[in-house]
Amino acid sequence: MVLLEAGKLPHKNYLNIWHLQELRGIEVTDEYVTLGALTTYTEVQQHPVLRAEFPMLCQAGKETGGIAIQNRGTLGGNIVNASPAADSPPALLAYDAELELISKAGARQIPYSKFHTGYKQMEIAPNELLRAIRLPRSAAPLRHYYRKVGTRKAQAISKVCFAGAANISNDQVRTIRIAFGSVAPIPIRCWQTEAKIQNQPLNDQTIQSAIDSLATEIAPIDDIRSSRDYRLQVSQNLLQDFLLQLKTS
Numbered sequence: 001m002v003l004l005e006a007g008k009l010p011h012k013n014y015l016n017i018w019h020l021q022e023l024r025g026i027e028v029t030d031e032y033v034t035l036g037a038l039t040t041y042t043e044v045q046q047h048p049v050l051r052a053e054f055p056m057l058c059q060a061g062k063e064t065g066g067i068a069i070q071n072r073g074t075l076g077g078n079i080v081n082a083s084p085a086a087d088s089p090p091a092l093l094a095y096d097a098e099l100e101l102i103s104k105a106g107a108r109q110i111p112y113s114k115f116h117t118g119y120k121q122m123e124i125a126p127n128e129l130l131r132a133i134r135l136p137r138s139a140a141p142l143r144h145y146y147r148k149v150g151t152r153k154a155q156a157i158s159k160v161c162f163a164g165a166a167n168i169s170n171d172q173v174r175t176i177r178i179a180f181g182s183v184a185p186i187p188i189r190c191w192q193t194e195a196k197i198q199n200q201p202l203n204d205q206t207i208q209s210a211i212d213s214l215a216t217e218i219a220p221i222d223d224i225r226s227s228r229d230y231r232l233q234v235s236q237n238l239l240q241d242f243l244l245q246l247k248t249s
Ligand SMILES: Cc1cc2nc3c(=O)[nH]c(=O)nc-3n(C[C@H](O)[C@H](O)[C@H](O)COP(=O)(O)OP(=O)(O)OC[C@H]3O[C@@H](n4cnc5c(N)ncnc54)[C@H](O)[C@@H]3O)c2cc1C
Pocket: 001, 002, 023, 037, 038, 063, 064, 065, 066, 069, 072, 073, 074, 075, 076, 077, 078, 079, 080, 081, 085, 086, 087, 088, 128, 129, 130, 131, 155, 156, 157
């Protein structure tokens, strides 16, 4: 609608998928929570299992637009809209989300981390719809850290968006997942930075090595919302804060 109003989309016939029941509903099994692509941000925030086990997704929903957008905007639309500044993708990346794509030929699953291939480029064919987003339920309890940094607290597009999930036992990092929005052409999972932390004790040396690695893994730019330098500094600060909170808890 925004692009249409701005004259950036041709006025032609569009297909309304809002009433497709096959794309609706939140299903919980022992292993997964599966959200239909048409799940709204409001429905995400209200779901008890998502609130308990995937709080970063609920927080992303709470910080997306205003109440009207949260009631009508869908998680599937947020994914396929493919903005690198969107707020749900970092949480979905940190939760190892998988996507189910459907067409007349059938269904296929892909890890969400492989979905965005370049700025507004995606692993989806013109004849496919995103049907569902599948979140694996973690056997080990995770610590979650989500921060959206914008110009103000509400109705702002992110300058940097961070999602981190981790599990620590016997002073070693057993699970670490780090994802960012607004710091690269696509929402990005930081595998190299994670490798600096995985199976390491969370000491000053590990934290510094992760912060240094992050600078080589993300590629923030100058644009109307922020500068490259600011985004890089804030990204490193958020990573440091996340790791320090893990260390002291
Ligand atoms: C005022 C305003 C504020 C906003 N604030 C934020 C914000 O703070 N954070 C944020 O992340 N986003 C924000 N957005 C963006 C918006 O909330 C999301 O992009 C929204 O989730 C889109 O959902 P939708 O269902 O409306 O998708 P649409 O806008 O209808 O679709 C987006 C694109 O995805 C395609 N698509 C949608 N569903 C599917 C599907 N199931 N399968 C295949 N293709 C599909 C459509 O064809 C289209 O190309 C804002 C938008 C507005 C207008």
